[in-house]
Amino acid sequence: MQVSVETTAGLERRLTIAVPAADVDNKVNAKLAEVAKTAKVNGFRKGKVPLKVISRQYGEAARQEVASDIINSSYMEAIQQESVRPAGYPKIEVNTLEAGKDLEYVATIEVYPEVAIGEFDGYELTRLSAEINEEDVDKTIESLREQQASFAQVERAADFGDQVTIDFVGTKDGEEFQGGTGNDFKLVLGTNSMIPGFEDGVVGMNEGEEKVLPLTFPEDYQVEELQGAAAEFTVNVKKVEEKTLPEIDADFMKHFGSDTPEHFRGEIKKNMERELKQAVKGKLKASVMDKLVENHTVELPQALIASEIEALREQMMQQFGGMQQNQNLDLKALLPDEMFTEQAERRVSLGLIVGEIVKKNEIKADADQVRSYIEETAASYDKPEEVVNYYYQNQQMLAGIESVVLEDMVMDSILEQAKVTDETVSYHEAVATNQS
Numbered sequence: 001m002q003v004s005v006e007t008t009a010g011l012e013r014r015l016t017i018a019v020p021a022a023d024v025d026n027k028v029n030a031k032l033a034e035v036a037k038t039a040k041v042n043g044f045r046k047g048k049v050p051l052k053v054i055s056r057q058y059g060e061a062a063r064q065e066v067a068s069d070i071i072n073s074s075y076m077e078a079i080q081q082e083s084v085r086p087a088g089y090p091k092i093e094v095n096t097l098e099a100g101k102d103l104e105y106v107a108t109i110e111v112y113p114e115v116a117i118g119e120f121d122g123y124e125l126t127r128l129s130a131e132i133n134e135e136d137v138d139k140t141i142e143s144l145r146e147q148q149a150s151f152a153q154v155e156r157a158a159d160f161g162d163q164v165t166i167d168f169v170g171t172k173d174g175e176e177f178q179g180g181t182g183n184d185f186k187l188v189l190g191t192n193s194m195i196p197g198f199e200d201g202v203v204g205m206n207e208g209e210e211k212v213l214p215l216t217f218p219e220d221y222q223v224e225e226l227q228g229a230a231a232e233f234t235v236n237v238k239k240v241e242e243k244t245l246p247e248i249d250a251d252f253m254k255h256f257g258s259d260t261p262e263h264f265r266g267e268i269k270k271n272m273e274r275e276l277k278q279a280v281k282g283k284l285k286a287s288v289m290d291k292l293v294e295n296h297t298v299e300l301p302q303a304l305i306a307s308e309i310e311a312l313r314e315q316m317m318q319q320f321g322g323m324q325q326n327q328n329l330d331l332k333a334l335l336p337d338e339m340f341t342e343q344a345e346r347r348v349s350l351g352l353i354v355g356e357i358v359k360k361n362e363i364k365a366d367a368d369q370v371r372s373y374i375e376e377t378a379a380s381y382d383k384p385e386e387v388v389n390y391y392y393q394n395q396q397m398l399a400g401i402e403s404v405v406l407e408d409m410v411m412d413s414i415l416e417q418a419k420v421t422d423e424t425v426s427y428h429e430a431v432a433t434n435q436s
Helices: 021-038 051-081 134-147 198-202 250-255 261-294 302-320 341-360 367-378 384-393 395-417 427-431
Strands: 002-007 012-019 091-096 103-110 124-129 150-153 163-172 175-188 210-216 230-244 419-424
Touching: 012 051, 021 051, 051 091, 051 103, 103 302, 124 261, 124 427, 134 261, 134 427, 175 230, 198 210, 198 230, 250 261, 261 341, 261 395, 261 427, 302 341, 341 395, 367 384, 367 395, 384 395
Parallel strands: 124 419
Antiparallel strands: 002 012, 012 103, 091 103, 150 230, 163 175, 163 230, 210 230
């Protein structure tokens, strides 16, 4: 087998691979001999058909099948022989597939880039810490009451905190746009779940009232065509419901697995401590990853970006639930690549950088850390032992945890060299989600 590798542009490589004609023809003949044993041809008994007749009738199909098998195996041999690391599936173009001639084809691929890892001693990072006081516990309990709130219909104008059931139709330049319509849509006013001005406009409306709200989409709205666009929403209020919070009584505490106020508050605080630990670690890790992206320039394989975009789109489809079952939706139009490109590029870049650090420093996932991570994750479930066993019985899930642990080990290695400043903040500041 002969292999030549040509660098075309950037990370793209063209492998021209030639397999000797004798090897191909021998396998084609062997395939035809197998076919001859069972082939049914008029005028001949089964198994007695001359090879020339078999070749005339089945030769082309046999050669195509053999070529496919040879291409698959020879491609793998070629990339190993030439020490090429493909970053995606190859595009195959067959140049020659004639009997008596070498099988020649071209495999066009992208390869993984070389990643030069810099020093970490110039990184400046902030590590947060916080204490949980009784007031923090009280606020968390109030949040739990909010989550368990009930709503009862009232005959008055809607106010902040109320839940309204509405129908709405959005138009831009007089035309309805995709995603701008809702029927029997339940909205709690004051949650800022709609674009700015929408909820303010519904406040003061009564059941059965209709109003047109002239609004403007934010400049950073996720749908590019609507960014900064003026629109009108025709809103019809069908129901106004007032919120009632549950009392902190035996029934309420039982819902969270407690039967006394002391045990209830103790369990709430334990959960808060877990959340605090995860949040502090998560923010520090995010800062480290930001520094890695800022301080490394990596040429990104388009194949990896495309794969990551598809994974992110699938993830969003699952969040919307049932979207993938709707055959009438054009998912690429509804969730275009552009929505995910920036995030996909960051994830690919980080994967390449972290992977090179792991390789360079010969870091391996520590079994004890993997176990500890799984046990911490399982602690928030009713039956932690079952969750732990589930992870260890599912190789894909376990591999995911090992990957996270590797990232944590990379982070620890960087923190040992970086300048880290400790900052004490409130509990709620520590666990607050960063808004970009």
